[in-house]
Amino acid sequence: MIVRREFIALLGGAAAAWPMAARAQQFGMPRVGVLVSLSAPHPFTEAFRSGMRDLGYIEGRNVAIEWRYADAQFSRAVELAVELVRLQVDVIAAYHTPAVKAAMNATSTIPIVMSPAGAPLEMGLVESLAHPGRNVTGLSNMEAELGGKRLGLLREAIPRLARIAALAAKTDPFTAPFLKDLQSGATGVGVHLHPVLVGGPGEFEDAFAAMSTAGDQAVIVQPNFLPQTAAIVTLAAKHRLAILSSYRDTTRAGGLISYSADHAAHFQRAAIFVDKILKGARPADLPVEQPTKFELVINLRTAQALGLEISPTLLARADEVIE
Secondary structure: OOHHHHHHHHHHHHHHHHHHHHHHHHOOOEEEEEOOOOOOOOOOOOOHHHHHHHHOEOOOOEEEEEEEEOOOOOHHHHHHHHHHHHHHOEEEEEEEEHHHHHHHHHHOOOOOEEEEEOOOOOOOOOOOOOOOOOOOEEEEEEOOHHHHHHHHHHHHHHOOOEEEEEEEEOOOOOHHHHHHHHHHHHHOOEEEEEEEEOOHHHHHHHHHHHHHHHHHOEEEHHHHHHHHHHHHHHHHHHOOOOOOOHHHHHHHOOOOOEEEEEEHHHHHHHHHHHHHHOOOOOOOOOOOOOOOOOOEEEEEEEHHHHHHHHOOOHHHHOOOEEE
């Protein structure tokens, strides 16, 4: 009996042209690997499931999904990506830049869907947005392009803003473009950016103490710290720091402002790319999508606790105001 990988190797170049659907029929239902950079439970999971259901895929009935969570550890993401390749999945949906990088390290042939990822061009994930060029396509979340906009919003909320900290991960491949964009934005709005790099949640206490000692007035949080929202909100309140984040859930929990794409809708769109690939499309031919709608959420309760008065003009632009 010829195993699947040997069979594909025998076909050589013809295998790439053979539609995924035909392969799925040959070997049983298609198998999708999902690699999430962060911990479970995560909002991506249900949103992606919903997107797959909308396209007619029922897990366990006509599609097998292998779920893997890297717990914000890049080394773990690399291990899990190798595991998914070993399982011979038909496509990998990778959530966040570290997961995409890990998957790319593990395979140059299995299609990879950014679900989404940040700074895909700067990180070398694709050759261009219009023509990805290799085995990677999908969604850009524009997390490394919104720094100036976000800091401008924070400057409106805190008119005397002079210093802002950036809580970022030491080992995340996305940290460099994330901080580069923030530094450019900080220069543009005339504030000092104070990068504070941590190896994990165990360093949060010292990190926030350092922000307070430095005289920082606010902190922008790298998206990979979403699972630690409760701890971050508690420490920010203790040190009277306004939180600017990428997630409305963080603002609802006690952050001051969030500005980002509609994450759930973005996550669901990853399923569309997976579906196209399973039906035979090549990643290199599928243009990368960027979000076109962004949501501004402001927490007035937090503003009041920090002694801030948010202008009616800024409130009028908000998609959601928490009172």
